[in-house]
Amino acid sequence: MLDSFYEIEIPDELSGVATRHQQHVAELVSGLRSFGVDDQLIERSVDELIASYRAELVTAIKRLKRHCHA
Amino acid sequence: MREPKFHDEEGRIAALIRYDVLDTPPEAPFEKITLLVKDVLQVPICAVSLVDREQQWFKSIQGLDTRETPRSISFCAHTIRTDEALIVTDALQDPRFSTNPLVLGEPHIRSYAGVPLQSPDGYNVGALCAIDVVPREFSDAQLGILRSFASLVVDELELRRIAERDHLTGALTRRGFVEQVKKEISRCRRHGRESVLVLLDIDHFKRVNDGHGHPAGDSVLKAAASACLEGLRENDLLGRLGGEEFGILLTETDAGGGLEAAEKLRKAIAGLRVDVAGGLRVTASFGVAPFAASVSKPEDWIARADEALYSAKRGGRNRCVAANALADAIAA
Incomplete structure (x- = not known):
């Protein structure tokens, strides 16, 4: 499975939800391919979803770190 | 599954x-x-x-x-x-x-x-x-x-x-909790409903950390939070405000109900035997503040509860004290 969160150190609290997200993206890609969706649209869709989630994940990690140091 | x-x-x-x-x-x-x-x-x-x-x-x-x-x-x-x-x-x-x-x-x-x-x-x-x-x-x-x-x-x-969760205790973080308190203030003002904010602080927590180490302190925090979560209704909220201090938001609850709920939680914590040093016992003090018309922001409400909590500490700890009704303190 593609590691869409490379270079991000994911804390234990968030590793489960991040892994599930990767699995769900993989399922989506498989579903879109089966349905015959154009490869370019799949690529664009996945890029957008991953970029968006990645940004949210980084925000969540920063928030958790703030809590730990509070 | x-x-x-x-x-x-x-x-x-x-x-x-x-x-x-x-x-x-x-x-x-x-x-x-x-x-x-x-x-x-x-x-x-x-x-x-x-x-x-x-x-x-x-x-x-x-x-x-x-x-x-x-x-x-x-x-x-x-x-x-x-x-x-x-x-x-x-x-x-x-x-x-x-x-x-x-x-x-x-x-x-x-x-x-x-x-x-x-x-x-x-x-x-x-x-x-x-x-x-x-x-x-x-x-x-x-x-x-x-x-x-x-x-x-x-x-x-x-x-x-x-x-938004505190990883150790499962309670909301301070930020998450304060955000909920803010929303509750709006609901109380808009719908005229009653709610109660409770602050609780584990008594002599420093002694636990100093005497038994920080892992023991963590176990105490986990056990106390767990006792609170078990005793609360599904719509109530628990937040860890920092260190050994927690906040509890009791929605659609009047002053009497708030004091009663706090007293139930106080007894639950006092009855705990934390799995440290052969069964460590702890107590907590509670400040209970019903929503008041003068409350316009979370800091106001928290300050009211904190004042009552301070009275509970000053009164001997392991007790619940209601804001503006200090004479009604329930002593342990």
């Missing part, structure tokens, strides 16, 4: 509240998902719908200019009743929807596919739906795609929920 909980409406509403997403503005991650669903399934309308007690709220919606509808006319309110996707190929031919105002009037819904947004603990908090204004079929492949997108919606909600 999670057990779906279709008949526990109170639990479902509590799960929805935990996501803290109602009444919040549209946000990019959800907008991207609904836009993609609209694009891939070739539908004019797509929504992330969250089903509250009386309303369905759209966290994101494409193709319609509305943020909510009554639950009574919501298609998604039907979707959340089972684990399966709900498919309506022609709403005019379906007795459940043929007289629905969303079918007979704008936006003239004729076909619908919705899949539940199920929390990891099995509650269907809403649905991701694709809607068309002409009759149509939805294939298994299309439903599979819709399910995958629905999972991504839940992933987004879960990520936010986890980031």
